[in-house]
Amino acid sequence: MTALLETQGLGRRFGGLQAVSDVSFGVPAGQVLGVIGPNGAGKSTFINLVTGHIKPSSGKVLIGGKDMTGAKPWAIAHAGVARTFQIVKPFRGMTVRENVAVGVLYGPSHSGRMASALERADQVLEEVGIVHLGGRAPGELSVADARRLEFAKALALDPKLLLLDEVMAGLRPSEIEPSLELILGLKERGLTVIVVEHVMKAILAVSDQVMVLHQGQILTSGDPRTVLSDPRVIEAYLGKRYADRREGRANA
Numbered sequence: 001m002t003a004l005l006e007t008q009g010l011g012r013r014f015g016g017l018q019a020v021s022d023v024s025f026g027v028p029a030g031q032v033l034g035v036i037g038p039n040g041a042g043k044s045t046f047i048n049l050v051t052g053h054i055k056p057s058s059g060k061v062l063i064g065g066k067d068m069t070g071a072k073p074w075a076i077a078h079a080g081v082a083r084t085f086q087i088v089k090p091f092r093g094m095t096v097r098e099n100v101a102v103g104v105l106y107g108p109s110h111s112g113r114m115a116s117a118l119e120r121a122d123q124v125l126e127e128v129g130i131v132h133l134g135g136r137a138p139g140e141l142s143v144a145d146a147r148r149l150e151f152a153k154a155l156a157l158d159p160k161l162l163l164l165d166e167v168m169a170g171l172r173p174s175e176i177e178p179s180l181e182l183i184l185g186l187k188e189r190g191l192t193v194i195v196v197e198h199v200m201k202a203i204l205a206v207s208d209q210v211m212v213l214h215q216g217q218i219l220t221s222g223d224p225r226t227v228l229s230d231p232r233v234i235e236a237y238l239g240k241r242y243a244d245r246r247e248g249r250a251n252a
């Protein structure tokens with residue numbers, strides 16, 4: 001099966017720092033990939049490389065088998081890739097509904113008519129559960145609802161591949177559950193999703209496979225339960241002493 005997204009030897013240097021190094025990975029269409037790793041591991045840089053927000057220093061990005069290495073963000077969006085940002089960035093002078101409609105207008109298959117864009121915006125807002133807030137200003141939204149708006153803006157582009165950069169950060173457990181259901185619903189209707197997240201419960205609940213980045217490189221990847229119980233992964237997150245103690249207990 002052709003991967004919807006494939007990276008080959010992808011790398012990015014910032015001066016003397018190798019933020020992402022030699023990442024070769026494929027995500028089959030319709031799968032959810034969880035990307036985890038400690039702070040500074042290179043997760044956001046990986047997303048930025050895939051979406052064209054930064055250019056790679058080495059390697060390739062293929063989308064649907066097509067080489068999109070170094071393409072501009074709008075060209076990658078037109079190839080069917082949408083993303084959320086860690087720091088939410090709504091257009092402040094517009095309502096929630098208008099914010100999403102702008103995304104619809106930028107989508108590859110839209111007619112360009114505002115009335116139908118607003119109609120589609122309402123459908124997307126309904127899907128993420130905040131259609132009742134469509135007339136509000138983005139600044140009035142709670143943290144959880146602002147993240148839903150960010151989600152909606154990405155979905156408005158009608159993507160094949162959706163990259164979610166820590167959409168659950170700072171949410172309460174009761175607010176996380178609807179986000180998980182939303183991601184699983186998107187998967188059900190065939191979307192391919194990459195979820196960058198520190199919330200392990202969320203990673204376990206939605207991922208078909210997990211890739212662990214550490215110091216810019218793939219530490220390991222595979223089935224979520226196996227990966228999350230790998231002593232190297234625990235060590236990368238919590239330090240060697242903790243991993244050794246845990247290993248000792250498991251072998252006792």
Ligand SMILES: Nc1ncnc2c1ncn2[C@@H]1O[C@H](COP(=O)(O)OP(=O)(O)OP(=O)(O)O)[C@@H](O)[C@H]1O
Pocket residue numbers: 014017019037038039040041042043044045046
């Ligand atoms: N534009 C930049 N210029 C210089 N260094 C950068 C830049 N962007 C990221 N870095 C560095 O690259 C490394 C990887 O950062 P990145 O933000 O990709 O990590 P991350 O895994 O997303 O971390 P977090 O979980 O904290 O969001 C870090 O050391 C970071 O300081």
